[in-house]
Amino acid sequence: MLWRSRRAAILVAGLVAFGLACAAYSLNRRSHAAAELEEAGRTLHRLISQRVDQHDAHLTSLSALVQAAEPAPIATVEQVAASIVRFYPRIVGIDVVDLALSPPRSLLDVADPAVVTEEARQAAGSNLRTRALDGGARLLLVKRALTDGVGHYALALVIDMARLSASDTPLPEGAAVHLRLIEPGQASDPPASAFSAEIASRTQPLRLTLTTSAPDWPLPPLAFLALAGLLVALAMFLVDRLLEARNVAREAARKAGLAEQDARLAHAGRVNAMGELASGIAHELTQPLTAILSQAQAARRLLAQPEADQAVLAGAFEAIARNARRAGDILGRLRAWISKSEPVVETVDLTELAGEVVHLLAANAQGIGATLRVSGDGSRSLVRADRVQLEQVVFNLVRNGLEAVEGRDGERSVTIKVGTQGGDAVLAVRDSGPGLSPEAQARLFEPFFTTKPAGLGLGLALCVRLVERFDGTLAAENAAEGGAVFSVRLPRSAENQREAAE
Known part of the structure; x- marks a missing residue:
């Protein structure tokens, strides 16, 4: 469950990282496009400023030419105007209007004399007047030539606004140029995403605006999406592997600590149980020692x-040797039980192990008037475990069973049943005691929980740890016919499974 939560968190972080990468790309492209538009706008602004200065120069030159004689040399003016129009295509027409005539008349037949006259009469002195024509597509520039102190001639330039705002260098993709005359009182707020600036001209109040049709947040190309997705996926994989390695290391350290703690608890449990084992060991040793003594006395008489x-003498000596070996085995089991040794994993026969526990606790069972026996289903139950630790588990369960039946009326029995179920070997310890209460059953394997007045509550918790160390489980339940049943389930050894298959 934890690894699913971890991978879900990594997936969310990866998606966030992918989204941030796409947003960073879009922001970068947006900033780059804005910088390009700004640079193109400033370049075009300088170019248009130079062009409008040329308009002032043309009008000044023409004004001087008109003032050279009276009447004005119209033929010469016409020649100069044709030359200007030829070299400056944005100037589509030049005209001279005689204001002294009634009505005023155009001398070059280019501009509307009424419009030129209206603008010229509003001009103060030789100041330049501007007017938008054809909805802003053309610009009219009007200036009076003061030949007689009054100025009865008006000069007019007709400018093509599209050619005036044409750029000599390519504009950014999607950019559009807008050049318009600033009318008095007209709002001039540009769009937020556009470049806008007034032309630096005292005589021609124009505003240049560059807009773009590019989206505010451009989408990344497929190549970028594929590369970003690949890098994010690789980073997610590496992070997952690093976290998995760290969790494995932590789990290994935790298990090592638990194993060391279990070893200390197991050693303490064995030492504490030594007093209880002493009576059983004394009872076990009494039988072989008595047999050795009787056989030795018989041999001496012979x-x-x-x-x-x-032949009889040899049989007596053989009996002495056999009982001596039995006494040595009993002492060896006691020494292994109380020694603090590392686990030694080997193949263990559960039926044989149950029989050894019965021998150890036979005196305890006899002392309380209980029956202690082993039963099986006839199959070999072989497992891979530490014999001493597994024997301690069974010893604790059987001893708990004997304590449960002690002082009970009626039958007092503890049965160790050994068998196999599928690929597992099962050892069940059933007693004829009062069974488990609901509260005890719910907290049975918690450390320091006990129902015994002098108990520590560590026995069953230790048993669970030892069984789980060998990939097994320990469970408890109440039997239908009364009493409690503790079941140890361990994987059968490979050898045992092959035998069963054959």
């Missing part, structure tokens, strides 16, 4: 006879 039966 040797005292003149003609001793050698």
